[in-house]
Amino acid sequence: MSRIAEIAAALAGYDAKALSVEGVQQFVEQLVAPGVPALLRQREDVPLRDALGRVLADDVVSPFSVPPHDNSAMDGFAFDGAALDGATGELPLRIVGTALAGAAWRGEVGPGEALRIMTGAVMPAGLDTVVPQEFCTVDGDTLHFPASALRRGDNRRFAGEDLMAGSAALRAGDRLGPASLGLAASLGLATLPVLRRLRVAYFSTGDEILSLGDAPREGAVYDSNRYTVFGLLTRLGCEVVDLGLVRDDPATLEATLRRAASEADAIITSGGVSVGQADHTRAVMQRLGDMAFWRIAMRPGRPMAVGLIPRDDATGGHAVLFGLPGNPVAVMVTFLAFVRPALLQLMGCHAEARRPPPLLRATSATAIRKKPGRTEYQRGLVRAVPGALPEVRIAGNQGSGVLSSMVEANGLVVLHHAQGSVEPGESVDVMMFDGTI
Structure with missing residues (x-):
């Protein structure tokens, strides 16, 4: 039994013509798992x-x-916090020296005494509390501060x-x-x-696609998908192999897929995985490898293919293939939902490191129409609202070929499989595009 068939047989309710987003994610996680150990053996300093x-x-x-010693958390005066016990009003202490960061102070500090100390300086033995300098007044060598301003142990960092x-x-x-x-x-x-960088080969398919520099022609569009995929892979830290634009010719498609499998750990294609008569990619993939072709209950991004393409060498290994839809926004959404977590798994990330960021809860500023039974990803623009949940508005035209609204958006509103229409003021989940670090 093929690997694809084994996974399909083990998944409850598997139906290649009506898969949920969650079902696809479970399938892909199992599909790529055998390819991880080989990468884990390849490392460098x-x-x-x-x-x-x-x-x-x-x-x-x-x-x-780290830190290797107890030290002061701020500029101020260090002393034995026992002096605070029962103290009221102004507490006077005699200043006996200064401790600077980077060098231990070698003197002694007795009862009723304090040491001027800088942030990061070692706390001498017997001292456990630091009063910030802004709480203090100094008269000659005498320090005064209100005893009520702090408690014993304040502003001390512990070793380790x-x-x-x-x-x-x-x-x-x-x-x-x-x-x-x-x-x-x-x-x-x-x-x-x-671990070594994951190598990912990618190419676009279709006779209707123009490369940059080609003269415009009726019915043709310029290839945007290779550049969005390049950006997504580069941000992920992959080593990218751009195999360009491949025409709707079975021999050329087969040669390109064989080359991709020999040069990369994973392959991403865009276009050619639907059931159109001129879409040869699907047939070539099926002939070359162990493939699954899906219709996913999602929008955008319904058609998708995944599988294993064997390498033409003695290793007996495979490259994992992700055949994405042709529409530009559908490419990005399916990458974020399915390909990105799979690549992180192949890269050797542990389960926590490849877990998607938590969804942000936001209030919808507008009504959103949706029928239960599929997951929808709508481009949204999130803004902060003081004292309340963030607010999200749907950003521009939601067509799967409209990249301008993807540029305008800063996140995807995730409308879950069983969820229905959303009224203004109701809460929704948002997958944010960027984090701060």
């Missing part, structure tokens, strides 16, 4: 500045505690508060972001072990 967006190959264990020596600072399978690089740097690491 890269400088910290080159590790952004890469997937960590091994756990990073902290060689020491960030990381304890021997603990896992970063996990294998983490996708490294800016904070991860900073954490690695705080451990003195100049390089990190990462």
Whole structure:
């Protein structure tokens, strides 16, 4: 039994002509799983500045505690917090010295005394509290501050508060972001072990498609999909292999798919997976590999193909193929819903690292028509509302070929499978396009 048939047989209620979004996501997760171990064996050490967006190959264990010592959380005066017990009004303490960041202060601080201290400076033994300098007045070598301004232990950072020596600072399978690089740097690491980049080949299909630089002609459109797919893959951190535009010729399609399977871990095509008479892509895919062709209960993006194309070498391996619709917005939506999580899985990300960001809850500013029985993704423009949930408006024309409204939008309103029409003021889920880091 083929891999596709095995997965289909195990999924309850599987129907290739009426799959839910959730059913497709479960299917794809199982399909790509066997391809992950081979990638996990290929790793390299890269400088910290080159590790952004890469997937960590091994756990990073902290060689020491961070911070390595108790220290002051702000500029002020350190003292033994026992002086606050029962104190009322102004508390006077004698200033006996100054502790600077980067060097331990070697003197002693006794009862009734305080030490001027800078942010990050080591807290001397016996001192556990820091009063911020803005609460203080200084008269010669005497410090005064209201005892009610703080409690014992305030403004003190503990050794190991960030990381304890021997603990896992970063996990294998983490996708490294800016904070991860900073954490690695705080451990003195100049390089990190990462998995090799996932190689993804992509191309567009169709005689009606023009490449950039071609003269316009009636009935033809310029190829936008290769550029949106390039952007999506590059942001994900993949190594991209652009195989250009492939005409509706079975021999050319077959040669391109064979080349893609030999050069890449995954393949993305756009167009040619519906049932049109001139759509040879579907037939060639079926002849070359183990394929499934779906009609998904979603909008936009109903037709889609997935499968495994064998490599023409001795490895016996396969490239995972995602055949996306031809309409530009449908390409982007199906990529976000299905391809992106699958590629993160192939990249070696652990389950938490490849989980999609949580959906934002927002109030719909307008009525949205929808029938239950399919998942819809409508382009939306979200804005903050002080003291209330964010508000989302539908952005422009929602046609699956209209890219201008995708540019205008900053998120997709996700109308779930069983959900019906939405009235103004009702809450909806939004998949935001960008995060801050």
